[in-house]
Amino acid sequence: MTQPLLKVEELCAGYGGGDIVKSAGFTVSENGISTIVGPNGAGKSTLIKALVGLLIPRSGSIQLAGKDVVRMNAPAKARVGLGYVPQEHNVFRNLSIGENMMLAYEFIARDRAGFAAARDRVFDIFPDLVGRESDLAGNLSGGQRQMLAFGCALMPDPTLLLLDEPSAGLSPKYVEGMFAAVKAVNDAGVTILMIEQNVREAMAISETAIVLAAGEIRAQMPAREFMNHPDIHALYMGAASTRQQGGA
Amino acid sequence: MLQILLNGIVSGLLVALPAVALSLTYGVLKFPNFAIGSMITFGAYIALFFNVDIGVPLFAAAGLAAVGLAAVALLIDRLVYRPLRGADHVTLLVASIGVYFVLENVVRFLFGSDIRGYDVTVARPHRWMGLRVNNEQILIFVVALLAMVIVWFILMRTPFGRAMRAVSDNPDLADVRGISRNKVIALVWVISAALSSTAGVLIGMDGIIDPLMGWNYVLPLFAAVILGGIGNPLGAVLGALIIGIVEEMSTLVLPTTYRQAVSFVIIALVLLLRPHGLLGKPRISR
Numbered sequence: 001m002t003q004p005l006l007k008v009e010e011l012c013a014g015y016g017g018g019d020i021v022k023s024a025g026f027t028v029s030e031n032g033i034s035t036i037v038g039p040n041g042a043g044k045s046t047l048i049k050a051l052v053g054l055l056i057p058r059s060g061s062i063q064l065a066g067k068d069v070v071r072m073n074a075p076a077k078a079r080v081g082l083g084y085v086p087q088e089h090n091v092f093r094n095l096s097i098g099e100n101m102m103l104a105y106e107f108i109a110r111d112r113a114g115f116a117a118a119r120d121r122v123f124d125i126f127p128d129l130v131g132r133e134s135d136l137a138g139n140l141s142g143g144q145r146q147m148l149a150f151g152c153a154l155m156p157d158p159t160l161l162l163l164d165e166p167s168a169g170l171s172p173k174y175v176e177g178m179f180a181a182v183k184a185v186n187d188a189g190v191t192i193l194m195i196e197q198n199v200r201e202a203m204a205i206s207e208t209a210i211v212l213a214a215g216e217i218r219a220q221m222p223a224r225e226f227m228n229h230p231d232i233h234a235l236y237m238g239a240a241s242t243r244q245q246g247g248a
Numbered sequence: 249m250l251q252i253l254l255n256g257i258v259s260g261l262l263v264a265l266p267a268v269a270l271s272l273t274y275g276v277l278k279f280p281n282f283a284i285g286s287m288i289t290f291g292a293y294i295a296l297f298f299n300v301d302i303g304v305p306l307f308a309a310a311g312l313a314a315v316g317l318a319a320v321a322l323l324i325d326r327l328v329y330r331p332l333r334g335a336d337h338v339t340l341l342v343a344s345i346g347v348y349f350v351l352e353n354v355v356r357f358l359f360g361s362d363i364r365g366y367d368v369t370v371a372r373p374h375r376w377m378g379l380r381v382n383n384e385q386i387l388i389f390v391v392a393l394l395a396m397v398i399v400w401f402i403l404m405r406t407p408f409g410r411a412m413r414a415v416s417d418n419p420d421l422a423d424v425r426g427i428s429r430n431k432v433i434a435l436v437w438v439i440s441a442a443l444s445s446t447a448g449v450l451i452g453m454d455g456i457i458d459p460l461m462g463w464n465y466v467l468p469l470f471a472a473v474i475l476g477g478i479g480n481p482l483g484a485v486l487g488a489l490i491i492g493i494v495e496e497m498s499t500l501v502l503p504t505t506y507r508q509a510v511s512f513v514i515i516a517l518v519l520l521l522r523p524h525g526l527l528g529k530p531r532i533s534r
Binding site: 052053054073074075077078079084086089090091092093094095099102103104106107108152156 | 407410411413414416417418420421422423424425426427428429
């Protein structure tokens with residue numbers, strides 16, 4: 001059993017009066033892929049914002065590699081190795097691809113000389129970006145933009161990468177490529193925690209499933225167990241599986 | 249005609265410096281800083297203090313004014329704007345109107361309301377290809393262009409310039425890229441103060457120094473920024489040059505007292521015909 005890289009305990013977060021995330025607790029193992037699943041309105045986006053520091057939690061603890069980071073803001077968390085790819089608005093649209101990559105590196109990585117190596121590593125994973133450094137990021141298609149956002153998050157070599165619905169809004173052509181890229185990045189040693197609505201595809205590459213409902217963590221289990229669990233399967237994949245069975 | 253064009257370009261460059269400052273603060277802080285007028289005045293008076301009261305050469309006094317005004321701008325940000333971070337832009341606009349009046353009255357309290365001038369030698373204008381050009385105009389031309397090249401270099405070629413454009417583009421994403429928003433905002437105030445005080449000194453050299461000198465530039469400034477495209481520094485320069493030239497041209501057909509009305513007309517026309525300005529991007533909302 002590997003040590004948890006991320007340990008979240010009794011985390012409460014929200015806006016205004018009430019808590020949206022209520023006493024959430026889960027762990028993320030080093031070198032694995034963990035996926036948070038839950039219905040719309042479960043609090044997934046609030047949870048991920050609290051994890052990356054865009055929303056300061058009201059109580060609880062977040063430990064990254066044994067260090068308590070719960071009170072850190074987003075820039076500080078980025079500097080201790082927490083990478084994040086938002087679902088939307090995930091590139092600087094008025095800046096070029098090259099400038100996006102440079103910005104993703106220069107304020108986090110301590111080794112300034114390592115930029116070229118980091119960029120080449122990203123180009124190896126996303127060859128579509130090669131030779132397009134001077135193109136404006138705002139002119140990219142949705143899929144290409146997602147690739148750039150993913151690549152930018154990898155530039156400073158994060159300890160843990162958080163992905164907010166990486167396949168959302170992508171055409172089927174890009175969805176497969178995106179999950180392959182997530183797997184490739186993980187194989188290269190980056191621990192990944194993602195939120196994903198494409199449950200079947202996400203579980204196919206994940207080790208762990210974390211079930212969030214009404215702001216609470218309801219279960220954490222191996223992805224294979226999640227896929228075979230009759231109640232959870234019906235709850236989160238019922239419609240898709242019923243359609244598939246009906247069509248078969 | 250060429251003389252009017254030259255005068256218009258010089259007037260436009262005087263507007264361009266604070267217009268770029270206004271554009272930068274709008275881009276990063278998302279509010280129109282109405283206090284820009286009093287920042288021009290305050291910068292001019294700091295230079296006046298060092299130049300006339302202390303006896304420092306004007307060039308060095310202008311540098312000290314830039315540093316002094318930057319300190320004042322950072323203090324104002326700490327006391328006024330930082331507690332309002334996240335407030336809507338109307339609240340911040342109203343706060344900046346308050347800052348305008350406070351700064352103007354501090355100037356009146358410290359220096360009085362009399363018309364004053366720098367300790368500079370008055371020289372005869374040069375004659376060149378039928379044009380009359382004075383030393384102040386040459387200095388305005390050189391200093392304004394130099395200042396804009398420096399700002400362009402900072403914005404486009406340095407990490408902090410990239411960070412400023414990133415915060416202007418997408419503040420939340422800038423946060424998760426490790427960019428400290430407070431440091432970027434501080435840099436914006438420093439640049440804004442340097443541009444405003446430089447404009448104040450150049451305006452003071454070309455004309456007079458009084459507590460309302462910055463107020464007279466508020467309307468052309470906003471017209472330039474709206475015409476160029478709000479939040480776009482290059483657009484602000486273009487808008488300022490057009491405002492300067494059109495204002496000068498208007499004196500051919502209108503009494504000079506109506507010069508400022510030209511800015512009003514331009515603001516109205518731009519808002520009616522092209523609200524996003526010449527270089528701005530249209531905002532589409534669903």
